[in-house]
Amino acid sequence: MKKYRTAILLFTIFVAIAVALYLITGKLFLLLNFGYIGLCLGIGAALTASGWRHARLFVQFAVGLYILVFLGLICHENMQIEGFWYYLFLGVVGAGTLHYAIAKIFGPLLFGRGWCGYACWTAMVLDLLPYKQPKGPRKRIGYIRYIVFGLSLALVVVLFLIGEATPSVMFRLFILGNIVYYIVGIALAVAFCDNRAFCKYICPVTVFLKPMSRYSLLRxxxxxxxxxxxxxxxxxxxxxxxxxxxxxxxxxxxxxxxxxxxxxxxxxxxxx
Ligand code: SF4
Ligand code: SF4
The missing domain is CATH 3.30.70.20 (Alpha-Beta Plaits)
Known part of the structure; x- marks a missing residue:
């Protein structure tokens, strides 16, 4: 039982979040959404503990595809960092703000960069590439993530200033952003022989994830x-x-x- 305590912990925390958000907002969607993610993480952690080597990829696809396809493409929520800024400036608790608060800002105090390993829909594809062990030393270009972070913020500010920060524009931005991320991520992986080059140097989300995960409980x-x-x-x-x-x-x-x-x-x- 001891080896499954991480699975139980993750599942319990996400179910608690799901129930709390449902009781506060009355939205059934939040109950189902975080319940589903908690279930995937719990099953994944249990399968990892039992030694199944593909458990992480299984969870990454179960959660990553759910966010990309269901929340993003079907429900038209911008789940990228631009969506976070958008909802933040609107002052509403949208999918983007909740997602960032739980997965990328406060959650890392518990599970570090578990997001990157078990839920990211960009890394989900990058992890299928053949460069699983990076070749050569790490490049000194990690500063690019701060530039991308600043540009994403500036882009949403400009959209608000010119009155174009609308749900339909944000949805198109979500599609475009994902296409760009996949192209850049795959190109970098091939160029550096490193599946995770995008995560190391480009991904703006790590600006939130890195400082918080320093204090992660799970490590x-x-x-x-x-x-x-x-x-x-x-x-x-x-x-x-x-x-x-x-x-x-x-x-x-x-x-x-x-x-x-x-x-x-x-x-x-x-x-x-
Ligand atoms: S922790 Fe030590 S023994 Fe284990 S793989 Fe690393 S170097 Fe080898
Ligand atoms: S240190 Fe972390 S990222 Fe590296 S192999 Fe171990 S679990 Fe994976």
Whole structure:
């Protein structure tokens, strides 16, 4: 039972959020939405704990496709960062603001960058590419994420100033933004031989995710007494995390997407 406690914790928290939002707003949609996401995360965490190596991809598609196709393409909600700014400026609790608050601003205090590993619909596709272990050193171009972050904010401000910040414009922006993200993400993955290059250098969401995930409750723990320094964990880490260091200040500590590649690769169970 102990190995399933993360699954139970995630499921319980999301169900609590779903029920609380339903009681506060009276919206059945919020109950079903967060209930569904909690169920996917709970099942995924349980399957991961039981050793199924495709559990993460299963959850990523179950949640990512739900947000992209159902919320985005069918319900016309802009679930990208522009949608967050849009609802924030309107002062309404829309899908974009709730999504960001739970998945990307406050949630990371609990599950770090679990969003990137288990729910992102951009990474969902990028993870299918063949460059699972990055080749070569990390590039020093992470500043691009701040530029993209600033541009997304400026774009929505301009739309409000010229009176074009309408639901239909935001929906078209959502489609266009996703097309651009997929093209850039795949091109970078091929150019750098690194599936997660987009996440490391471009994604504006990490501006929220990185500082919050530094204090994440859920994180990979390293036991130096068990370690035999074989280096297998570092080999399989897609995010260049200094795995053999238990400090929160380790190199690329805020990059961990909780993929469990390292825990599976470790021959002596020094990581959990
Ligand atoms: S391999 Fe380990 S340290 Fe690297 S991102 Fe995955 S879970 Fe985090
Ligand atoms: S895989 Fe395990 S034993 Fe090998 S270096 Fe990493 S933590 Fe140590």
């Amino acid at each position: 990979i723990r390293y036991d130096a007494d068990k370690c035999i320094h074989c280096g297998k964990c570092a080999e399989v880490c897609p995010m260049d995390v200094e795995v053999t260091n238990d400090s929160r200040k380790k190199k690329n500590a805020t990059e961990c997407i909780l993929c469990h590649n390292c825990t599976r690769a470790c021959p002596v169970k020094a990581l959990k």
